[in-house]
Amino acid sequence: MRTGVTAILPRGKANMKSVFAGYFAGNGNGDMTGTHWIEESGVLETPILITNTGSVGVVRDAAVAWLVKEKHPGEFWYPVTAETADWPLNDIKGQHVTAQDTWDALNAAIGGSIPEGNVGGGTGMVCNGFKGGTGTASRKVGEHTVGVLVQCNYGGSQGLRVAGIPVAREMKLQKPCVEKKLDPPVLLWDGKPAPVCEGTIARTADGSRAPEMGSIIVIVATDAPLTPDQLKRLARRVSVGLGRVGAIEGDESGDIFLAFSTANSGADEGNSAEPPFTDPNAKVERMQSWKMDPMFTAVVQATEESVINALVAAKTMVGADYWVIPAVPHDQLQEVLRKHAMLK
Secondary structure, X not given: OOOOOEEEOOOOOOOOOOXXXXXXXXXXOOOEOOHHHHHHHOEEOOOEEEEEHHHHHHHHHHHHHHHHHOOOOOOOOOOXXXXXXXXXXXXXXXXXXXXXXXXXXXXXXXXXXOOOEOOHHHOOOEEXXXXXXXXXEEEEEOOEEEEEEEEEEOOOHHHOXXXXXXXXXXXXXEOXXXXXXXXXXXXXXXXXXXXXXXXXXXXXXXXXXXXXOEEEEEEEEXXXXXXXXXXXXXXXXXXXXXXXXXXXXXXXXXXXXXXXXXXXXXXXXXXXXXXXXXXXXXXXXXXXXXXXXXHHHHHHHHHXXXXXXXXXXXXXXXXXXXXXXXXXXXXXXXXXXXXOOOOO
């Protein structure tokens, strides 16, 4: 079992009011529940949960139960639960995530910096041919902040770019391997038996699955006063940031992005509104479109950095069937960047 749950509470536990939101799918071979209502209304009323592909149902249902326990307003909700596939490290078909795991993630959620790498929903992920996981980054845009969180689980090492450099092509890397052989043996993507790992050799995960099999979920958060149409524009720019690190949003990848704004509190509670429904129309603050370019830049840069942070923070992991998915070799990465004068 190499899996988990990540929970995001847009305003924190002290203020569970809805937020304006928008989403975009770069490639739809994945799942994010609750997006139909976000598309329709522009309102996100629930926490955001991220887990593995086989556990979306239990996590979504547990989120409903948690909202009931917290006495969240409204008669019903559509919790946002997203996924990426943590195969082969996790026994994904075993559906090991429980409702209690979801509650633990929601109850433990706090503000400030968070751990990165092999944590939460990112525990068993493989990203750009190496051990992936959870990564974050942020940018200041005037008086506002743009933050990005990724659950990174896509691509192969040959496409990986750091500072624009295809770094893995200049590394000495061996094929993926297993800690010990099983009978029958586990197979690489090309159908050949996976070799047993040699401890002193840097490796790649290329070949443990199809190069573009996997997914990435990206959540963009800001306190800038953006309306749902503008937030969808932010979500679209995630693809540009992923392209910088080498993503092509391949056929077998679920690349789904959601952006929300904590501004305009109380403007629209959606299905969480309470009677007697006599509130006057809300006055909404909205950033002018000509101010959006710095916001786009922030999303692109923070997305790129979040992926790299996930890779750098992740640790080598042994998982189901003794698969060994290696972390990116820091020494070789630094050597390549120095060679190109990109690292002091």
